[in-house]
Every structure is written in structure tokens, then in C-alpha cells.
Amino acid sequence: MIESHDSDKAAFEVGKGRRTVMVRSSNATTLGEVVNDRARGRSHESEITVYKAMGIAMEDMVAANLAYRSTQRSIGGASIDL
Secondary structure (H helix, E strand, O other), X not given: OEOOOOHHHOXXXXXXXXXXXXXXXXXXXXXXXXXXXXXXXXXXXXOOOXXXXXXXXXXXXXXXXXXXXXXXXXXXXXXXXX
């Protein structure tokens, strides 16, 4: 999953060294499309979700909050005080 207003420009590398993978717009979707039910997210636990932060703090916080809530609902994630 990628977040970009222009998904054609959203290719990027993920990982380091031998495990580097190139993510292209043809096999990715935007976060907005998933949140608005216009595209599917992961359909199986073996699939990997990649979030490429674009440096916009509010978007990063919203994405982190969505991931946290989803995890709490699905596996009863534990809360910790930081």
C-alpha cells in the first residue's frame, strides 16, 4: 500500500541489501483508496503491507493510529505506557 497523490510516481525501494524489493504502482494502491473501500488491502496474513512515509506528520500519525486500532481489534493488542 502506498500513499501518494500520483501513484504513477510512487515507485520506491523497500529493504536493504539482498532483501531489497522494488515496489511499483502496478502492484500497489494508495492508503486513501483502501480507507475509502475503493481498493482492497491485505487479504491474507502472508501478504506484506508497506507504508512509505512521505514526511507529512499528520498522515503518518493517522496511518499509525489506523494500524494500531486494527491490530487491537484483530488480535487484542496490549497497551503499554510510554
